[in-house]
Amino acid sequence: MRGSGCDNIDVVKVVVSACLLGLPVRYNGKDKKTNHPVLERWIGEGRVVSVCPEVLGGLGTPRPPAEIIHVGGVRRVHANDGRDVTAEFEQGAADALEQAIRHGAPVAILKEGSPSCGSTYVYDGTFTGARVDGEGVAAALFRRYGVRVFSEDDLDAAAEYVAALDRRT
Numbered sequence: 001m002r003g004s005g006c007d008n009i010d011v012v013k014v015v016v017s018a019c020l021l022g023l024p025v026r027y028n029g030k031d032k033k034t035n036h037p038v039l040e041r042w043i044g045e046g047r048v049v050s051v052c053p054e055v056l057g058g059l060g061t062p063r064p065p066a067e068i069i070h071v072g073g074v075r076r077v078h079a080n081d082g083r084d085v086t087a088e089f090e091q092g093a094a095d096a097l098e099q100a101i102r103h104g105a106p107v108a109i110l111k112e113g114s115p116s117c118g119s120t121y122v123y124d125g126t127f128t129g130a131r132v133d134g135e136g137v138a139a140a141l142f143r144r145y146g147v148r149v150f151s152e153d154d155l156d157a158a159a160e161y162v163a164a165l166d167r168r169t
């Protein structure tokens with residue numbers, strides 16, 4: 001039955017960055033909870049699948065901040081302590097995608113600007129706060145596998161997209 005549970009198998013599922021749901025999983029040990037009514041409604045409808053790619057990849061919380069760089073055209077992720085964390089980010093992205101597939105979620109709301117979850121911009125690898133157009137490791141993987149990615153800044157458009165999917169099911 002639609003809209004009646006916390007894990008409703010009869011509705012279109014939506015993967016959501018765990019930090020947007022209030023889980024303190026960010027690099028600094030804090031959350032980025034958004035109280036947007038669309039997200040609140042989706043939680044009530046049992047649509048939401050919470051994931052944190054960086055935690056899934058085995059990184060602790062708190063952890064050093066990380067940014068994406070390109071070395072010889074190859075994407076790497078490095079932390080501000082100099083450690084290369086590309087493998088952890090890629091593993092976490094794969095695990096997050098696996099969760100989306102397992103739940104049949106065709107849509108994801110991912111935290112903008114993150115080296116994992118950013119969908120329109122990320123930081124430029126200099127740890128100076130400078131932004132560049134681009135996407136995080138998990139967002140890129142989700143898109144490659146056909147999951148439609150929105151940021152928390154685009155929840156109204158995401159709601160329209162999910163409603164259109166609902167009408168088709």
Ligand code: SF4
Nearest residue numbers: 017019052111114117
């Ligand atoms: S990896 Fe994504 S879900 Fe996890 S803290 Fe960073 S932005 Fe949030």
